[in-house]
Amino acid sequence: MSLVNLLRIAWQALRRNITRSILTMLGIIIGVGAVITSMAIGAGAQAAVLAQIESLGANLVVVIPGAISSGGVSLGTGSRTTLKLPDVDAIASTVPDVAGAAPYSQTSAQVVAGGMNWYTAIGGTTPSYTTVRSWSVAQGRFFTRAEVDQAAKVAVLGNTVQQNLFPEGGAVGSIVIVKNVPFRVIGVLAPKGQSGFGRDQDDIVMVPITTLLDRLTGQAWVQNIFVSAATPEAVPAVVDATERLLRLRHHLTAAQPDDFTIRNIADVQQVRLATSQTQALLLAGIAVVSLVVGGIGNMNIMLVSVTERTREIGLRMAVGARGRDILLQFLVEALTLACLGGLIGIAIGVGTAQGSSALGHWPVIVSPFSILLGFISSLLVGVVFGFYPAQRAAALDPIVALRYE
């Protein structure tokens, strides 16, 4: 029996009972769809974490005010105020192997320029921030140490803010107004893109930390201190030395706990990366389970179909079909369904991944590998779970099959 005839027989048989065919495919469609979707979400999450590590810098250490208990609960509300600007200078000047240290505080405000306005984040820092976060300036310049000391009313715009306030360009040299304070724009930051959490890092206005504290927030403390170690290997030593220095400066006795927390970004991100890998594995596991369940459902319907079609099989044998013709017919039917189901599943999986990304604002990556994997596994399911029913059909005795009621 030629392949063309086999395909024709299988196709006729499938078309004859559309409902049964769709039911048979359903398991594979869902299984393959789950594989594609979960792999896309898992890959997207991992890529996001990796991108975040890259954008933060692997040598980065962050000091935040307040102690964080092992359970992650902040102790005492007053502890938010423990970090001061002089702490930053002390770290930069006395801790060995420090490439730079920069304070960072943030608030949100409406920024007005001419007829345009834009609600965005206002970050206050010092010139060291550009080194610590390896963030360069695209137009104009960043503010200087002198401008920080004078609490000058100058601002550097993030790329997104510039595009929204100055769609025609000409940002540098213009005046923007934040909380009734006029700032002169002296520069525009290079685009940095999304953070690992999908936040637009370019949606920001940078001003001197002193200006931010004095004129915009009225706070006397800083929210974060970014410390950059000279080399990745120096990170643990920098963490230790910074802790000792700050305890000394905050006059803490040996009995008192830290009133600040030092986070090693690389470590935090490594944990996050490991978590996201575990999540991806878990998702893939669920997908495989649903594929197997789909396959078993597939086999179930094939078995029912073989029973339902016993007389058809008997008749085919009576007019000259050999056992292997029947075996091949049912295998080709199973494979055709698996193939179709796989293709539909891939389409649905890609659609679900993109849709969930659009709705949930998380990144997804549909790799060609996952599509190939989805397709191959659907074929495998077709062969593996189609074989047993096909064999049962082929092993039927023509007389028994013809007499079957």
Added chain:
Amino acid sequence: MTNGAPARGRTMEAAPSSGDPLIDVREMTKVYGEGDTAVRALRGVSLRVQAGEFVAIMGPSGSGKSTFMHLLGCLDRPTSGSYRLAGQEVSRLSGDELAAVRNRRIGFVFQSFNLLARTTAQENVELPLLYAGVPRDMRVQRARALLRQVGLGDRLGHRPSELSGGQQQRVAIARALANGAPLLMADEPTGNLDSASSVEIMTFVRELNRSEGITVVLVTHDVSIAAWSKRVVTFRDGLIIDDRPSAEAVPPQVRDGVLGTAPAPEARP
């Protein structure tokens, strides 16, 4: 034969050399099951049928008629005994070899038609040709010619559910003839049909036997169907107890009755 119907090609099997029977069964037995529950459906049956004969098999229910037909039709293998079909011993062939014999040498017609549901008449007739590996255009051509021959030229695309019982059985006969088999076997072919359709089917079967020389073996419970045959073989308890020309086996009033329902068996040319 319907005028204008294309001649049936005898592609597969030349008639056996004269005198050699088409069917030669010797001491055939068939036992179903084993031990205490064993059923001896056939207990030593011998029968010879020459090419071109028209044999009716009769007998009470459970006497082994269907069992015998299945063995003759190569759908099953005997427990013992020999079966030579056109000179070839087929009782010990493998499953695949039997499938080939069924495909090429035997056309089988069932009481319950056994057409594939949701499948057109034409596709049903093509089925044996498909398994014989006949190319598509030849299959289509042949299936259409056969359906025209059985008077269903205008029903090619109809599905079984859209055909009457008599029409379905005609499709089944067309299918049985598809590969040009010299032997047509039918197990109670009119069992599910009313008398008008039965006469229609029997007229056609006799025509095949007369004009095309196709050997016909059919099982029936109905003497008026047996009246169409030339020879009546009677089974009882797995044995042949009677074998004689139908003229002797069928009571004259039955033959007259059949004669009355035109077309009469011997009245047509």
